[in-house]
Amino acid sequence: SVTGACQAIQKLTRVRVVDNSALGNTPYHRPPKCIHVYNKNGIGKVGDKILLAIKGEKKKALIVGHKMPGPVMTPRFDSNNVVLIEDNGNPVGTRIKTPIPYILRRREGEFSKVLAIARNFV
Amino acid sequence: RFLSPEFIPPRGRTDPLKFYIERKDMIQRRKAFNIPEFYVGHILAVTTANPYASEKASRFVGICIQRGGKGLGATFVLRNIIEDQGVEIRYELYNPRIQAIEVLKLEKRLDDNLMYLRDALPEYSTFDVNMKPVSHLDHEEIPVNKLQVRMKPKPWSKRWERPQYNIKGIKFELPEKKMKEAQKWSQPWVEFDMLREYDTSKIEEKIWKEVSEELKK
Numbered sequence: 001s002v003t004g005a006c007q008a009i010q011k012l013t014r015v016r017v018v019d020n021s022a023l024g025n026t027p028y029h030r031p032p033k034c035i036h037v038y039n040k041n042g043i044g045k046v047g048d049k050i051l052l053a054i055k056g057e058k059k060k061a062l063i064v065g066h067k068m069p070g071p072v073m074t075p076r077f078d079s080n081n082v083v084l085i086e087d088n089g090n091p092v093g094t095r096i097k098t099p100i101p102y103i104l105r106r107r108e109g110e111f112s113k114v115l116a117i118a119r120n121f122v
Numbered sequence: 123r124f125l126s127p128e129f130i131p132p133r134g135r136t137d138p139l140k141f142y143i144e145r146k147d148m149i150q151r152r153k154a155f156n157i158p159e160f161y162v163g164h165i166l167a168v169t170t171a172n173p174y175a176s177e178k179a180s181r182f183v184g185i186c187i188q189r190g191g192k193g194l195g196a197t198f199v200l201r202n203i204i205e206d207q208g209v210e211i212r213y214e215l216y217n218p219r220i221q222a223i224e225v226l227k228l229e230k231r232l233d234d235n236l237m238y239l240r241d242a243l244p245e246y247s248t249f250d251v252n253m254k255p256v257s258h259l260d261h262e263e264i265p266v267n268k269l270q271v272r273m274k275p276k277p278w279s280k281r282w283e284r285p286q287y288n289i290k291g292i293k294f295e296l297p298e299k300k301m302k303e304a305q306k307w308s309q310p311w312v313e314f315d316m317l318r319e320y321d322t323s324k325i326e327e328k329i330w331k332e333v334s335e336e337l338k339k
Contacts, residue, residue: 069212072197073170073219078208078240098207105174121175122182122209 008068009034009044015052015082018064019093019117024084028055032082045070047104047111052082059092060085062114064100075101075122083114091117124159125330127189128196128215133320144193145329149336151216158223162186163231163267165249166200168213169222179221182211183251187236201239203248208240227256230266232291241278242271242292285309 009015014031017024024032035058036051037044044050044063052061062085065077084092091114099122104111129148131141160166164186172180184200187210191197194216201210213220239247246269258264270293273282282289283296285308294301312318 065207072212072214073217074211076210076212078210081207097205099204099209102172102174102180120205121180122204122211 008066009048009050009063009080009082010037010042011035013080015050015061016079017052017054017061017084018081018098019083019091019096021084021091021093023054023057023059023092026055046074046101047107049085050082052084054084060087062091062111064096064098064104074103075099085114089113093117095119123330125326125333126157126159126196126215128192129329129333130192130322130326132192141193145333146336147194148216149333151218152337155220156223157215158225160186160198160223160225160228161230161264162189162234162236163229164225165227165229165253166198167222167224167226167253168200168211168220170213170217171219171221181251183226183249183253184209184211185236185239185247185249187239201236201247202251203244204251206244208244208247210240224255225258226253228258228264230264232266232268233289235287236291237280238271238273238278238282238287238289238292241280241282242273246271 011034013034015034017032032052032054034044034050035053038049038051046063046065048063050061050063052059061082063080064083065075065081067077067080069076081098083096086092089110094117096118097120099120100115100118102121104115108115129145131138165183166186167181167183169179169181171178182200182202184202186198187201188199189196196215197212198215199210199212201208203209269291271291272293272295280287281304282292283294283301283304285305
């Protein structure tokens with residue numbers, strides 16, 4: 001990345017798509033960026049839904065890890081990780097190789113399908 | 123003869139009674155659960171109780187890059203790279219959720235703060251999750267690893283070449299001009315500043331006696 005350390009995810013943050021979907025992995029001349037955070041304040045933490053602009057399309061995504069240090073005992077990742085998601089919560093990809101924090105398990109109801117395709121937990 | 127750094131009270135005007143009470147609580151926790159002696163640069167494996175993990179316990183292996191905080195809020199940060207993704211977790215030493223701390227490899231580094239590993243090449247932060255503990259024979263020496271770490275190209279998260287960080291463990295491949303320019307920010311008077319002095323030798327001895335007596339009971 002060109003700019004310095006990025007804190008929690010907000011509008012115009014460049015994100016890294018972590019699942020094995022086609023949209024996330026095909027190279028494009030612009031990195032995927034966040035355009036909206038579905039939150040009362042515009043700051044997205046782990047477990048928040050955001051709107052991404054990828055390859056000229058809008059797609060919803062779920063934040064699975066960010067560079068900002070969170071509560072103690074929770075992991076802090078070296079890149080802002082995101083999993084592409086449909087409007088009803090179904091993930092677009094079929095596998096997630098990168099580690100996912102255990103905190104997401106608390107909201108098992110909404111994210112059960114994403115947690116099912118995740119392989120490593122941290 | 124090792125006293126954990128979080129026992130030493132910070133410099134200030136707080137009542138020593140507060141630190142005494144905290145030390146009593148810390149010793150009580152240490153009696154219930156063994157916190158091994160470790161420094162920055164050791165490779166640790168921590169198992170924490172986690173309601174959302176399978177078998178309710180989760181294990182994380184990593185190198186200790188920083189030890190901070192005093193008293194019961196003492197923390198340490200473990201770093202590892204899993205599946206090409208760097209992960210750092212800040213654990214509290216006296217958190218009741220921690221079930222076990224094992225030291226897998228005893229190894230001191232040249233610095234007290236290894237935060238520059240974030241900007242170093244990933245091979246220096248990867249550690250095998252199923253590493254076997256390396257046995258340490260003598261109780262006196264802890265080997266110092268004089269590894270010079272190679273960095274990713276600049277920009278870094280902090281300007282590690284500056285003398286305020288006083289890092290000895292990086293192999294700087296920057297041109298001479300940049301290194302000289304970095305020395306412009308050096309503050310050589312700081313080490314002789316008498317108002318910043320905090321001599322902890324006597325305090326340490328008193329606390330060491332107190333702690334070792336309590337732990338023997």
